[in-house]
Amino acid sequence: MSVEKVETLIIGGGQAGLAMSEHLSKRSLSHLIVERHRIAERWRSERWDSLVANGPAWHDRFSNMTFAGIDPDSFASKDRIVAYFEAYAEQIAAPIRCGVEVNALRKKPNGSGFVAETSQGVIEPTNVVAATGPFQRPIIPAVVPANAGIVQIHSAAYRNPGQLPAGAVLVVGAGSSGAQIADELQRAGKRVYLSIGPHDRPPRSYRGKDFVWWLGALGHWDARAVEPGMEHVTISVSGAYGGHTVDFRRLAARGMTLLGRAESFQDGMMRFAPDLARNISRGDANYFSVLDAADAYVAKNGLDLPEEPEARRLEPDPDCMTNPVLDIDLAKAGVTSIVWATGYALDFSWVKFDAFDEKGRPLHQRGVSTVPGFYFLGLPWLSRRASSFIWGVSHDAEYLADHIARRGSAGKV
Ligand SMILES: Cc1cc2nc3c(=O)[nH]c(=O)nc-3n(C[C@H](O)[C@H](O)[C@H](O)COP(=O)(O)OP(=O)(O)OC[C@H]3O[C@@H](n4cnc5c(N)ncnc54)[C@H](O)[C@@H]3O)c2cc1C
Numbered sequence: 001m002s003v004e005k006v007e008t009l010i011i012g013g014g015q016a017g018l019a020m021s022e023h024l025s026k027r028s029l030s031h032l033i034v035e036r037h038r039i040a041e042r043w044r045s046e047r048w049d050s051l052v053a054n055g056p057a058w059h060d061r062f063s064n065m066t067f068a069g070i071d072p073d074s075f076a077s078k079d080r081i082v083a084y085f086e087a088y089a090e091q092i093a094a095p096i097r098c099g100v101e102v103n104a105l106r107k108k109p110n111g112s113g114f115v116a117e118t119s120q121g122v123i124e125p126t127n128v129v130a131a132t133g134p135f136q137r138p139i140i141p142a143v144v145p146a147n148a149g150i151v152q153i154h155s156a157a158y159r160n161p162g163q164l165p166a167g168a169v170l171v172v173g174a175g176s177s178g179a180q181i182a183d184e185l186q187r188a189g190k191r192v193y194l195s196i197g198p199h200d201r202p203p204r205s206y207r208g209k210d211f212v213w214w215l216g217a218l219g220h221w222d223a224r225a226v227e228p229g230m231e232h233v234t235i236s237v238s239g240a241y242g243g244h245t246v247d248f249r250r251l252a253a254r255g256m257t258l259l260g261r262a263e264s265f266q267d268g269m270m271r272f273a274p275d276l277a278r279n280i281s282r283g284d285a286n287y288f289s290v291l292d293a294a295d296a297y298v299a300k301n302g303l304d305l306p307e308e309p310e311a312r313r314l315e316p317d318p319d320c321m322t323n324p325v326l327d328i329d330l331a332k333a334g335v336t337s338i339v340w341a342t343g344y345a346l347d348f349s350w351v352k353f354d355a356f357d358e359k360g361r362p363l364h365q366r367g368v369s370t371v372p373g374f375y376f377l378g379l380p381w382l383s384r385r386a387s388s389f390i391w392g393v394s395h396d397a398e399y400l401a402d403h404i405a406r407r408g409s410a411g412k413v
Contacts, residue, residue, distance in 0.1 A: 007029060019377075168333055221386040
């Protein structure tokens with residue numbers, strides 16, 4: 001069997017893999033990207049049909065390429081995002097080989113370099129960048145048994161309302177995916193129950209500026225660590241229907257039943273924690289904290305941005321908040337399907353050496369792992385809040401490219 005030698009192997013052809021390629025090319029460092037499917041595959045086949053970017057086109061992009069043919073303040077559709085990454089790969093002449101999956105990565109026995117067993121043969125790189133994404137394996141909590149007579153899918157498998165059977169639907173999870181999917185299902189005429197856990201719920205825009213602009217102005221994109229205790233809070237934002245603030249009270253006013261966290265299921269009864277009001281008020285607190293910080297910033301810097309007092313008005317609490325529903329007989333309520341928008345886990349089972357802590361989390365400093373020559377890129381908070389966003393990943397890729405350059409082709413550092 002022939003063995004191919006490369007200096008740096010990048011695994012994954014999403015935004016992180018492309019950003020890495022660009023910065024290695026800028027330093028004339030030879031490399032190869034392998035992607036098991038196609039460029040930006042997650043956007044093509046692992047998201048719902050109507051998905052648009054959560055951030056506006058002027059922001060959610062690489063610094064050296066704009067989105068062609070759309071209003072910079074609009075939210076790019078997933079098809080446009082795919083086209084953007086394809087065009088970007090062409091612009092930077094990325095050496096990418098699609099349809100090649102890395103099944104196992106091992107360290108060479110003599111300690112210098114790696115052996116990648118791929119679906120197309122063996123590759124021996126000096127360095128490896130794992131750019132396989134922050135959202136790798138969909139998680140469905142083991143709450144409702146598969147034989148309960150209810151269609152259950154993860155948000156990664158949700159495509160559109162027509163895919164679900166007739167009847168009501170329970171959406172579990174109210175981060176960006178769950179909130180957007182529940183909204184879409186309700187607009188399509190379905191009876192929707194939405195189970196809401198702790199979340200952040202920033203305003204889409206305030207005083208004429210999008211939330212992502214405020215994150216920049218307030219220095220939050222550059223935040224280097226998640227605040228203690230805030231590690232697992234999902235963020236609920238939406239670019240759908242032209243972009244709007246996620247507002248659970250408004251969804252309830254349109255007929256959606258809001259519930260606390262889904263806890264258990266027995267004999268057809270689904271039970272929910274009595275934490276809905278607390279979770280919503282925590283989301284409100286996050287919302288108002290952004291308004292307060294923005295107002296303080298405007299005052300401090302003497303900016304001329306229009307005041308927006310109506311942003312501080314909340315809709316009345318719906319009945320399901322004041323009289324929480326703690327259990328539902330799913331059959332009686334006509335619930336025939338559940339969409340689990342409950343997030344993703346990392347999956348580095350293909351890495352056959354130890355680069356992880358006891359919980360399986362990657363051990364690294366700004367993406368430089370504990371194994372010389374092995375790097376992580378694109379993980380949430382790899383170096384700062386922006387790390388897993390389209391434009392932020394480039395900053396981390398630049399740092400890793402410098403590190404790889406210092407190692408040299410013999411892999412000495
Ligand atoms: C619903 C939703 C909306 C989002 N909206 C936005 C947004 O508006 N703006 C934004 O900036 N981010 C957004 N994100 C985040 C964005 O999708 C991810 O951060 C982004 O896809 C990460 O890019 P990546 O290159 O790091 O990983 P991925 O896009 O996951 O790419 C990794 C690639 O690696 C490949 N791969 C994996 N394992 C292997 C292997 N063993 N061998 C070969 N190839 C492999 C995969 O096929 C994949 O193509 C959103 C995420 C979700 C879930």
